[in-house]
Amino acid sequence: MLIISxxxxxxxxxxxxDLLVNTVQQNCHISDARHAGNYTMCIFLLKMREYxxxxxxxxxxxxxxxxxxxxxxLQREQSWESLEDNxxxxxxxxxxxxDPFDTNAINQELIPQGYIYSSGYGTYSKPHFFLGxxxxxxxxxxxxxxxxxxxxxxxxxxPPAMLCDKQIFIRMESVRRFIWERIEEWRWKENxxxxxxxxxxxxxxxxxxxxxxxxxxxxxxxxxxxxxxxEAQAGTLLGPDWESMLxxxxxxxxxxxxxxxxxxxxxxxxxLPFLISEPQAIAMHFYFSNFHGxxxxxxxxxxxxxxxxxxxxxxxxxxxxxxxxxxxxxxxxLQILDMYQKKNDEAVTEIDNLLTSHAGITL
Numbered sequence: 001m002l003i004i005s006x007x008x009x010x011x012x013x014x015x016x017x018d019l020l021v022n023t024v025q026q027n028c029h030i031s032d033a034r035h036a037g038n039y040t041m042c043i044f045l046l047k048m049r050e051y052x053x054x055x056x057x058x059x060x061x062x063x064x065x066x067x068x069x070x071x072x073x074l075q076r077e078q079s080w081e082s083l084e085d086n087x088x089x090x091x092x093x094x095x096x097x098x099d100p101f102d103t104n105a106i107n108q109e110l111i112p113q114g115y116i117y118s119s120g121y122g123t124y125s126k127p128h129f130f131l132g133x134x135x136x137x138x139x140x141x142x143x144x145x146x147x148x149x150x151x152x153x154x155x156x157x158x159p160p161a162m163l164c165d166k167q168i169f170i171r172m173e174s175v176r177r178f179i180w181e182r183i184e185e186w187r188w189k190e191n192x193x194x195x196x197x198x199x200x201x202x203x204x205x206x207x208x209x210x211x212x213x214x215x216x217x218x219x220x221x222x223x224x225x226x227x228x229x230x231e232a233q234a235g236t237l238l239g240p241d242w243e244s245m246l247x248x249x250x251x252x253x254x255x256x257x258x259x260x261x262x263x264x265x266x267x268x269x270x271x272l273p274f275l276i277s278e279p280q281a282i283a284m285h286f287y288f289s290n291f292h293g294x295x296x297x298x299x300x301x302x303x304x305x306x307x308x309x310x311x312x313x314x315x316x317x318x319x320x321x322x323x324x325x326x327x328x329x330x331x332x333x334l335q336i337l338d339m340y341q342k343k344n345d346e347a348v349t350e351i352d353n354l355l356t357s358h359a360g361i362t363l
Contacts, residue, residue, distance in 0.1 A: 014094035015113065021152045024117070024131045027088045027100050028155035033080035035126040036156065038252075048073055050177060051156045060180040061209050088127070091117070100129065103164065111137075116148050120164040122157065123259065125247055130154040130171065143168055143232055145225060161224035163235070168228040170221060179216050180209075182289050195288035198310070202282050219283040223271065227263075230270030234262055237269075238333055245340050251348050257355050258336070260294035264302075265333055268326035276319050284309070298359045301325070324363045332358060 036044060052069050053060070090097035093109050106117045116134035121127055132151035137144065145168045151158075160174035186196040203215050235242070242262070249255050275284045288306050296303060305321045308314070336354065339347040 016092065019092050021131060023089050023092055024129055024153035027129050028153055029079070030083050030086050030088055031127045031129065032156045033083040035124065036080065038124040038126060047156050060177065116146050118162065118164065118169045120162055122159060124252065124255070126157065128155055128157065128159065128162070130158065135172065141229065142166065143229060145170060148172060161228050163228045163231045166232065168225065170224060175221055175224065176213055176217060179213055179220055183212070195285045198285040199282055199289060216286070219280060220286055223283055223287055226271045226274045227266060230266030233269045234266040237330065238337060241341065242337055245337065249348060254348050254352050256294055257298065257352065260298055261329065261333055261355060263295055264299045265326070265329035268322050268329055272322045273319065276315050276322065298355060300360050301363055321363065328363050
């Protein structure tokens with residue numbers, strides 16, 4: 001495994017970093033202006049509160065003024081009205097301007113100087129852009145993994161981990177925020193007998209919040225790396241036609257179901273086998289603190305298996321279940337892909353029914 005560390009930025013006169021940051025941020029604003037309506041109001045407001053905290057550089061535990069956030073949000077929405085029809089701007093490098101979606105060409109210049117850039121498409125085909133410091137680069141199984149700190153530009157949605165063309169971007173600021181959100185959710189309920197309650201029970205919660213976050217960063221980061229490696233394996237299995245299908249389907253519910261199905265496949269291929277083989281229970285409990293929504297509703301058997309694992313600690317049984325589940329999700333995803341290739345949009349209802357009917361079946 002090759003690991004390269006980047007400890008300090010090296011600015012050069014040739015690269016106008018301020019212009020670079022402003023251009024990337026402008027593209028982020030254009031993406032937000034075009035796609036903010038994709039989210040439900042509740043999700044939108046949660047994302048914007050977090051975005052406000054990032055822009056203002058506020059600590060996670062710092063209370064937010066509703067008046068200040070409301071005023072900022074109104075101004076941001078007004079600015080979006082003038083940006084929605086703008087085109088994405090090319091990225092200004094020292095020698096040329098580059099298409100904002102040509103991540104590899106941009107990073108050829110930025111990486112030697114300690115910067116890292118990414119562009120890609122997320123849910124509902126929303127473009128994501130970000131620019132930050134490159135902390136570390138490593139290679140596993142032919143996949144390059146970039147660990148990113150100190151983001152200078154980003155959009156309203158900041159996925160903590162993302163796979164793009166055999167490259168994984170781990171955004172450490174977003175990982176830390178992600179952990180904090182799980183802790184906050186638990187504190188609202190204060191129920192020890194939950195996956196997050198078990199995580200916090202296993203560590204010294206007498207520490208301050210930053211120390212708790214520090215303690216959880218390594219295991220949670222590794223979970224995310226393992227999931228993205230699983231995504232790469234699933235991508236090899238399903239081929240590029242799966243991504244084409246996701247980009248073509250206009251039924252948002254079915255798109256989310258398909259993403260959840262592939263997530264379950266990826267985790268059965270890589271993440272869960274890794275967690276089962278690891279002696280640290282904290283990572284397993286944290287994984288299930290985030291096992292919810294469509295992934296859970298399509299795969300309730302996994303939660304049942306986790307509960308049995310908590311009770312009996314039987315890794316052998318869990319590993320056997322995961323192997324069977326991988327075969328199940330592999331068959332199901334390939335069946336869905338075949339249905340769509342034969343019928344295109346006419347298959348959407350059938351795909352919905354197929355996924356729904358398979359939820360909870362005996363593996």
